[in-house]
Amino acid sequence: MSAVSTGQQRREQESTDTDTVPVTWANYPRANCHASFQSAADRGGFGQLYNVRNIAPVKDQLDVETNRDTIYSYGVFDLTEPVTVTLPDSGDRYMSMNVQNECQYVKLSVTEPGTYTITQDMVETRYAGVAIRIFVDPNDSDDVKQVQKLQDEIDVEQASEGSFEIPNWDPQSFKQLDDALTTVFTTLENFSDAYGDVGQVDPVKFFVASPSGWTGVPQPSEALFLQRIPTQNDGQTPYELTVDENVPVDAFWSVTVYNRDLYLEENKYDAYSVNNVTAKRDADGSVTIHFGGDPDQPNFIYTPEGWHYIVRLYQPRKPIINGSYQFPEAQPVE
Structure with a gap:
């Protein structure tokens, strides 16, 4: 869903149907x-x-x-x-x-x-x-x-x-397409081939990812984004994800939660994301991320109804690029 600005909305309100361009x-x-x-x-x-x-x-x-x-x-x-x-x-x-x-x-x-x-x-x-x-x-x-x-x-x-x-x-035809594509956009498991120049992208993935507006880093060798929608993303079912001590990246990794409209959901805990620098580590050096549940847990992230999360792997090393290393997925807490 696009961040249509106040200025654009104002212009839309001042215009008539005859001077708008259909989307x-x-x-x-x-x-x-x-x-x-x-x-x-x-x-x-x-x-x-x-x-x-x-x-x-x-x-x-x-x-x-x-x-x-x-x-x-x-x-x-x-x-x-x-x-x-x-x-x-x-x-x-x-x-x-x-x-x-x-x-x-x-x-x-x-x-x-x-x-x-x-x-x-x-x-x-x-x-x-x-x-x-x-x-x-x-x-x-x-x-x-x-x-x-x-x-x-x-x-x-x-x-x-x-x-x-x-x-x-x-604005009307824009919103219709934007709403539809936003729903499809959340089903992309990763953004490889979605961002880049004309000859670099997969045309279908590029179109599906176009609600992002500002594009991401184009090459998987520079950054790989993984998008996951938990089955029980009702905002009430807690999930956990344990990340290895040494994720093979040269820059950083992070996990961020978004609402169904692709935005950060404001919450009283101010808990939206965890990365390899901000995380509190377990005794063995791994990181356990808590999606929902007790907000006093380390690495707690608030989960609204309809939530999903994105894993960002910046400057991934060869094991990530060739698939021999798989970033773990969140699992419901038993």
């Missing part, structure tokens, strides 16, 4: 991408980066299935004039930049520091979305400050920011 299966990815771009622009992310200064705020989620492991910087750019982005050296800390076009195809994905020039010829649409993710330990205030410093060191140069002009997509 069909053929243009839905573009319409949804525009909704996501508008949401970023409304927050000050047009022609510059909008820096989220901590992990994604639950009360103001920019898009669906946002992670709680990285701090985001978003920007939408009119490529009538090229834009140059310079990424600082983050050392051993994970940092990535994804550049997508208006059709949700990923045109550039990098994890190395350096200077990158983004042009309309490269992206193949007038507007490009830039998403930068930097890993953070939200429980460590000093770590948060270090990431904020990295954000401040990102440099963006453009001769002129241009203007942001997108079609007035019809």
Whole structure:
């Protein structure tokens, strides 16, 4: 389900049926991408980066299935004039930049520091979305400050920011397709071949994953996402998942719970995710994640009715990529 912005909703209310563009299966990815771009622009992310200064705020989620492991910087750019982005050296800390076009195809994905020039010829649409993710330990205030410093060191140069002009997509046909695709989207077991450039994606998986708006990392060698829907996801049945001490990743792994609409469900426990840094480990070094049940348990995550979870494996090693290592699945508590 797309994070249609307040600004877009306002324009829809002011428009008449004659000046809206119907949303069909053929243009839905573009319409949804525009909704996501508008949401970023409304927050000050047009022609510059909008820096989220901590992990994604639950009360103001920019898009669906946002992670709680990285701090985001978003920007939408009119490529009538090229834009140059310079990424600082983050050392051993994970940092990535994804550049997508208006059709949700990923045109550039990098994890190395350096200077990158983004042009309309490269992206193949007038507007490009830039998403930068930097890993953070939200429980460590000093770590948060270090990431904020990295954000401040990102440099963006453009001769002129241009203007942001997108079609007035019809809200009714948009919602019909968005609701239907959101339901199908949750059935994807993994997002391999769902994100990337035209020649990299499976067309069916790409379309089914298009409700995400802001696309994910394109290559499984860079990040592998696993999506799981427990059979008894009524929000009352507790589940457990025990993760090995040494998951074969070079960056990080995480588990995050979302509601049936693909958003984080606000809860009084502020319990949404666990990763290899924030987790409390068992005596043998493994991590036991508790989905629902007693909120005083270590690594507790709140589970709303209709919940599902996503496993993120960033920079997975060969055993994950070739399938010899299988991340465990949550099981109901007996």
